[in-house]
Amino acid sequence: MSDQKVQRELLPGTLEMLILKTLTRGPQHGYGIAQHIQQTSEDVLQVEEGSLYPALQRLEVKGWVAAEWGVSPTGRRARNYKITAAGRKQLGLEASNFERLITGIARVMGTA
Amino acid sequence: MESLSVFLRRIWFFLNSRKRDREIRQEIEQHVAEKTDANVEAGMAPDEARFAALRQFGNPTLQREQAHEAWGFAWFETLLQDARYGFRILRRNPAFTLATITTLALGIGANTAVFSIVNAVLLKSLPYAEPSQLVALRGSQSLPDTIDISEQSKSLDSVAAYADWPLDLVGGPEPERVDGAMIGGDMFRALGTTPALGRTFGESEDRRLEPVVVASYGFWQTHLGGNREAIGKPLQLSGKDYTLVGIMPPEFQLPNSKSQLWIPFRVAYPEAVDARGAHFMFALARLRPGYTLSQAQAELDQIGAVLAKLHPEEARTFKVLSLRDRVVGTVKTPLLILFGAAGLVLLIACSNFASLLMARTVARAQEMRIRSAIGAGQLRLVRQLLTECVLLSILGAALGIIIAQVALRLLLSMKPEEVTMFGQISLDRSALVFAILSATVTGLIFGLPPAFEFLRSSRKVVETTQVVVGRTGVRKILVIAQVGLSLILLISAGLLIRSFWGLQSVPLGFDPENVLTLRMTLPSARYAAIDTQEKFLVRLDNELKSLPDVQSSAIITELPLSGSRMMHNMSFRDLPPVPEGQEPEVYAHEVSPDYFTTMRIHLNSGRQFTLQDGPSAPRVGIVNQAFAQRFFPNQKVIGRDVRWARGKDVPWITIVGVVQDIRAEALDESQEPTIYTPFTQKLMPWTRSQVVVIRGRGGSAVDANEIRNAIWKLDNQLPVTDVLPLHAVISESVKERRFNMVLLTIFAGLAFALASIGVYGVIAYLVSQRTREIGVRVALGAQRFDILWLVLRQGLQLLTVGAVLGLCGAFFASSLLRDMVYGIGVTDKATFLFVLVALLVVGALATYIPARRASRLDPMAALRVE
Numbered sequence: 022m023s024d025q026k027v028q029r030e031l032l033p034g035t036l037e038m039l040i041l042k043t044l045t046r047g048p049q050h051g052y053g054i055a056q057h058i059q060q061t062s063e064d065v066l067q068v069e070e071g072s073l074y075p076a077l078q079r080l081e082v083k084g085w086v087a088a089e090w091g092v093s094p095t096g097r098r099a100r101n102y103k104i105t106a107a108g109r110k111q112l113g114l115e116a117s118n119f120e121r122l123i124t125g126i127a128r129v130m131g132t133a
Numbered sequence: 134m135e136s137l138s139v140f141l142r143r144i145w146f147f148l149n150s151r152k153r154d155r156e157i158r159q160e161i162e163q164h165v166a167e168k169t170d171a172n173v174e175a176g177m178a179p180d181e182a183r184f185a186a187l188r189q190f191g192n193p194t195l196q197r198e199q200a201h202e203a204w205g206f207a208w209f210e211t212l213l214q215d216a217r218y219g220f221r222i223l224r225r226n227p228a229f230t231l232a233t234i235t236t237l238a239l240g241i242g243a244n245t246a247v248f249s250i251v252n253a254v255l256l257k258s259l260p261y262a263e264p265s266q267l268v269a270l271r272g273s274q275s276l277p278d279t280i281d282i283s284e285q286s287k288s289l290d291s292v293a294a295y296a297d298w299p300l301d302l303v304g305g306p307e308p309e310r311v312d313g314a315m316i317g318g319d320m321f322r323a324l325g326t327t328p329a330l331g332r333t334f335g336e337s338e339d340r341r342l343e344p345v346v347v348a349s350y351g352f353w354q355t356h357l358g359g360n361r362e363a364i365g366k367p368l369q370l371s372g373k374d375y376t377l378v379g380i381m382p383p384e385f386q387l388p389n390s391k392s393q394l395w396i397p398f399r400v401a402y403p404e405a406v407d408a409r410g411a412h413f414m415f416a417l418a419r420l421r422p423g424y425t426l427s428q429a430q431a432e433l434d435q436i437g438a439v440l441a442k443l444h445p446e447e448a449r450t451f452k453v454l455s456l457r458d459r460v461v462g463t464v465k466t467p468l469l470i471l472f473g474a475a476g477l478v479l480l481i482a483c484s485n486f487a488s489l490l491m492a493r494t495v496a497r498a499q500e501m502r503i504r505s506a507i508g509a510g511q512l513r514l515v516r517q518l519l520t521e522c523v524l525l526s527i528l529g530a531a532l533g534i535i536i537a538q539v540a541l542r543l544l545l546s547m548k549p550e551e552v553t554m555f556g557q558i559s560l561d562r563s564a565l566v567f568a569i570l571s572a573t574v575t576g577l578i579f580g581l582p583p584a585f586e587f588l589r590s591s592r593k594v595v596e597t598t599q600v601v602v603g604r605t606g607v608r609k610i611l612v613i614a615q616v617g618l619s620l621i622l623l624i625s626a627g628l629l630i631r632s633f634w635g636l637q638s639v640p641l642g643f644d645p646e647n648v649l650t651l652r653m654t655l656p657s658a659r660y661a662a663i664d665t666q667e668k669f670l671v672r673l674d675n676e677l678k679s680l681p682d683v684q685s686s687a688i689i690t691e692l693p694l695s696g697s698r699m700m701h702n703m704s705f706r707d708l709p710p711v712p713e714g715q716e717p718e719v720y721a722h723e724v725s726p727d728y729f730t731t732m733r734i735h736l737n738s739g740r741q742f743t744l745q746d747g748p749s750a751p752r753v754g755i756v757n758q759a760f761a762q763r764f765f766p767n768q769k770v771i772g773r774d775v776r777w778a779r780g781k782d783v784p785w786i787t788i789v790g791v792v793q794d795i796r797a798e799a800l801d802e803s804q805e806p807t808i809y810t811p812f813t814q815k816l817m818p819w820t821r822s823q824v825v826v827i828r829g830r831g832g833s834a835v836d837a838n839e840i841r842n843a844i845w846k847l848d849n850q851l852p853v854t855d856v857l858p859l860h861a862v863i864s865e866s867v868k869e870r871r872f873n874m875v876l877l878t879i880f881a882g883l884a885f886a887l888a889s890i891g892v893y894g895v896i897a898y899l900v901s902q903r904t905r906e907i908g909v910r911v912a913l914g915a916q917r918f919d920i921l922w923l924v925l926r927q928g929l930q931l932l933t934v935g936a937v938l939g940l941c942g943a944f945f946a947s948s949l950l951r952d953m954v955y956g957i958g959v960t961d962k963a964t965f966l967f968v969l970v971a972l973l974v975v976g977a978l979a980t981y982i983p984a985r986r987a988s989r990l991d992p993m994a995a996l997r998v999e
Contacts, residue, residue: 051160052167070168071191074161078203082142097167100160 036068036076038119041104041112044086050099051077077102085111146204157200161193211513215520222521226493230525232890233489237529239883240482241568242536247475247876248564249541251468254461260384262325267456268426269388269417270433276317276398277409278440278449279416283318283336285436288424293318293336294414295387298401299654300370300394301852302356310654310852311352313370314392315401321347323419324387331364331379339397346375350383352393370394372659373401388460389415409444417456429453467873470949474625474880477618479568481887483575484611486529488891490522490576491608492898518581526573533572534565547872608895609931615891616935617942619884620972624943626881627964628954629874635956636867642795642804643693644733645859649827649835650692652855653844667748669847670812670823674725676843677827683840684830687728688812690721692824692859693797694866702778703808705764706785716778719760720797720807723823728809729755729792731828739771739790742811752814755790760806775808786810800867801955826859834858873953885972893979896928900987907987908995920988928980932973940969 043049043057055070080086085108093099104112146153165186172182187193223230261267274294283292293316300313321333330353334345346368348357357363357377368375375396387395398406405411420429433451441448458465501514537560660666670688677686691698702716711717726742728734737758746753754775761770774785786808794804812823825844829835837856844853857865864871900907907920947959957964 050164052164055164069191070164070189071161071193071196072199074157074196075199075203078157078200082146082204083139084142093163093167095167095170097163098159099163099167100156 034115035119036072037080038112038115039066040073040076040080040102041085041108041115044102044104045109045112048091048101048103050091050093050101052093052099054102080108083111084108143204143206147206150201150205153204154197154201157197161190161197165190165193211516212520215517216524218517219521219524223524229489229493230528232894233486233525234529234532236482236485236489236887236890237526237572238532238536239887240479240486241530241533241565241572242540243880243883244475244479244568245533245537245560245564246540246544247472248567249537249559249561250544251472252561252564254468255465259388259457259460260326260386263419264456266420266422267323267417268420268429268453269415269456269459271452271454271459273412274414274416274451275409275412276406276414278412278451279317279414281440282416282433282436282451283418285439286418286429286432288421288429288432289418290421291319291323292416292418293320293323294416295320295390295392295395296398296414297390297392298396299854300396301372301654301850303369303850308850308852310854311370311394312390312392313394313396314387314390315398316395317398317414320387320395320417323417325419326381326385328379329382330361331377333379333381334397339399342400343397344373344375344400345378345397346370347379347381347395348377349381349385349393353380368394370396371401375400387415388417388456412449417459418453426453426455464869466949467869467953470625470953471873471876471880474622474877477622478880478883478887479571481615481618481884481891483572484615485887485891485894486525486572487575487578488608488611488894490525492894494518496901515581519577522576522581523573526569526576529572530569533568534560537565544872544876547868547875608898612888612891612895612931613935613938615884615888616932616972616976617939619881619888620936620939620968621942621946622877622881622884623968623972624939624965625946625950626874626878627968628947628950628957628959628961629870629877631957631961631964632953632955633867633870633874636800636870639796639800641693641863642734642793645863647829647834648732648859649829649837649840650824650855650857650859650862651837651840651853652824653851653853654823655851659848664748667813670725671744672847673825673844674727676847677825677840680839680843682830682835684828685727685731686825686827687731688723688725688823688825689728690723690823692826692862693795694799694863695824698798703775704778706774706776708764717764717806720805722807722809723812724809725812728826731826732795734795735793737791737793739788741790742809742813744813746811747813750814752784752786753789753811754786755792755809756788757792757804757807757809758794759804760808761791763806800863824855870953885975889975889979892928892931892976893982895931896924896980897983899927900924900983903987904990904995907990908992911990911992912996917988920990921984924984924987925977925980928984929977932976932980936969936972939972940965 039058040054043054046057049057051073052070055068055073058066058068077086077088081088081102085105086102087105088100088102091099091101165183168186168189169179169182172185173179177185190196259267268289276294279292279294282289286292295314295316298313298315300311302309302311316334317336317339319335321328322335328347329350331347333347334343338345353359353363357366363377364379366377368377386392420426430453433453437449437451454462461468504514505511541560655666655669660669674686674688677683699721700718701721702718704711704716724742726744726746729736729741739755742753742755756770765773770788770791773788775788776785777783792809796802797804797807825840827835827840841853841856844851907923910920910923943965944960947954951959954961
């Protein structure tokens with residue numbers, strides 16, 4: 022576990038971007054997405070797992086993910102989410118926005 | 134903002150919302166379960182594993198709700214929720230709900246009904262082409278005058294006149310009397326309505342004596358079967374043959390006329406074509422473009438002067454006014470007064486609604502605070518109240534529409550004649566919308582601010598209920614206003630009621646008990662000569678007397694109080710001569726010998742007519758007291774000679790008797806000088822229509838069929854119409870008065886009821902506000918009576934202020950009723966006093982009920998109340 026935990030509040034909309042990115046690796050259920058984000062970020066991002074579900078609903082309504090019932094790796098009944106073509110496009114948009122944001126912040130910080 | 138596909142998806146999700154919610158719940162459960170498993174595998178105890186999993190997860194309920202919100206229609210769903218909650222609240226407080234809805238409904242219903250009539254009669258345009266250009270002459274005109282005006286006037290176009298003329302239609306199973314009218318001039322052109330079928334006729338056809346007839350749409354449907362082939366067919370009317378040439382569109386009527394068949398004047402009544410003295414026609418015309426009413430009047434004054442020089446004995450003045458004014462003139466003021474009354478009722482209803490709402494909101498302060506404490510936003514609470522308010526308004530409006538329909542039907546069934554000509558009167562939509570809106574808006578204006586007040590104040594749940602003094606003041610003012618307004622209405626109604634009852638007990642001068650009347654006309658074709666008419670009437674008289682149920686029967690030209698009368702100019706042998714054209718006018722009737730006996734009119738002096746007063750006997754007449762008083766005051770009247778003023782070789786009539794005055798013109802007018810002449814000495818050849826009056830024997834009512842058969846035995850082609858008991862005729866004569874009185878009374882009653890409820894409500898509320906104070910007082914030694922008086926005093930204060938304001942208003946308002954009040958002054962003390970006392974008593978009672986409750990409060994409970 023990392024010593025310094027990042028604040029739990031992400032920038033708005035970031036969670037959805039992270040979910041979409043996770044799903045590019047393949048269909049996944051809610052628990053799995055949470056696990057992936059936590060592990061891949063090396064525990065820096067400790068997302069409140071419950072907040073995934075509203076986010077997933079938003080993504081589903083916007084048509085960026087599609088869902089269907091299936092079975093989880095551990096044998097439990099779970100809903101698997103899959104990224105759609107529209108979702109991929111959206112991910113690209115958000116990713117590049119994010120890049121620009123980070124670059125901007127870095128520049129400002131870099132001149133300190 | 135959202136694309137269409139997203140929106141559609143939303144809708145799809147929303148329709149499946151229950152399934153979705155369930156799935157999300159399952160999903161979340163699975164998630165937590167999986168995490169718990171992982172924790173157990175990592176070595177935690179099962180319970181601890183679950184707790185840790187949940188902590189990591191967050192609040193499942195909150196997440197579920199937010200997940201739902203992601204795709205739901207939040208505003209709509211909260212609205213539904215508010216509505217459902219509102220319904221529950223309303224159902225749990227049936228008294229409040231019922232009171233509010235009824236209040237609203239009564240105000241809305243009454244107002245809409247009256248306004249619908251007012252709109253149709255006073256505001257809507259007449260059913261003719263460009264009706265604002267149509268004008269009419271005041272009073273009745275003769276045909277020669279109308280023709281002269283038409284020829285000499287530059288400002289008026291298509292001057293025409295009509296006279297209602299009953300026509301005997303033969304050809305059906307029974308001879309039938311149909312309402313017709315004789316038309317002189319270009320009437321149809323003046324009105325501008327195109328016929329639905331065929332053509333109309335005008336002055337030229339009239340001059341050419343074309344026997345044509347135009348029928349109304351209704352007549353076409355009922356009598357001709359709506360058959361298009363009817364055009365060109367002959368119709369036999371009153372013994373003459375006419376050809377049907379046209380049908381008018383539905384709803385077409387001559388102004389102020391119920392006639393269904395229209396025939397040219399010269400064909401129908403050639404004898405009167407040159408009778409300049411026969412004033413019995415309704416004349417109208419169209420203003421030529423560019424001319425005003427005052428110009429037309431000036432012109433008419435000139436024409437009148439010209440005609441006066443040419444025909445001095447028939448000199449007249451002509452007054453012109455707009456057709457609408459001529460038609461609705463008499464009805465205008467009462468209608469407007471009624472509309473004002475309805476408006477007042479709406480005002481009171483709205484204020485009651487507001488008052489009730491305010492009380493309700495205050496009572497729910499606690500609930501509001503709790504809801505606010507657990508997280509409801511201000512907007513949410515306000516929306517809740519708004520929804521309830523709207524719900525009440527909708528329910529009230531729905532009931533109001535029903536009441537309006539019922540009220541309108543009721544009103545129209547009692548309506549005065551003038552209203553019929555405006556066709557079908559139905560609920561006016563804009564009036565309905567106006568009433569509903571005003572009720573709703575009032576509710577909002579008064580219902581919401583208290584809510585805001587509570588929300589802005591401290592949010593502590595446990596808190597003493599503050600007396601919101603500002604709101605109390607408003608409610609007090611409302612109640613005072615209600616009391617005042619209802620007092621005005623009550624006094625107005627009281628005045629009308631007293632007038633009406635006064636009229637009912639006016640001595641008639643005759644006895645209408647068990648008297649049947651009916652009208653028959655002898656058609657000119659078979660009864661042209663006077664002696665044929667006389668012979669028939671004598672035979673009829675004998676025939677009717679032979680019937681066992683008939684105590685006595687008689688015949689007269691026009692019934693008293695029937696609204697129609699015949700006048701004639703008289704000259705007197707024993708009085709100084711009067712210049713031509715200025716002879717006094719008296720009413721004239723022809724009667725059979727038993728008329729005064731049958732009607733039980735008292736003979737003051739002299740004798741009655743007998744059969745000896747026949748065609749060859751000296752001409753005799755009987756006059757009434759007013760006649761004797763006017764022309765021979767304090768002198769002997771019997772034996773004097775009089776005769777009709779104009780006409781050639783008119784014999785002198787000797788007065789042989791004087792009878793008592795009766796109410797002949799109207800119940801509220803005393804009789805004018807009248808002379809009666811016997812039928813057997815028929816001096817007026819044109820009166821072929823008469824009324825038969827039959828007094829039944831004992832208590833049994835006269836059988837109309839028996840009488841009809843007796844008449845038909847003598848001549849089976851005589852139409853017999855208007856079979857009515859004399860009581861009905863009298864009742865009919867006060868129809869308009871009754872209409873106004875009933876209406877105003879209903880409004881006053883409504884206002885009174887609403888105001889009483891208002892008083893009760895406010896006092897009850899004030900008591901609830903002072904519960905703690907009362908508890909303290911009792912604890913300190915106040916007796917029950919002291920508390921009672923405390924509350925009563927508050928109520929009486931309100932009542933007194935309201936009553937005083939109301940009295941001032943009533944003084945002002947009653948002056949508007951001057952024309953409608955009879956027999957008592959407009960500031961009749963008895964009425965004012967009675968109504969005032971009644972109001973105060975009921976108001977005191979309304980105050981007493983909560984006062985009594987207050988005086989019985991258990992002081993311990995009172996002190997514990999927040």
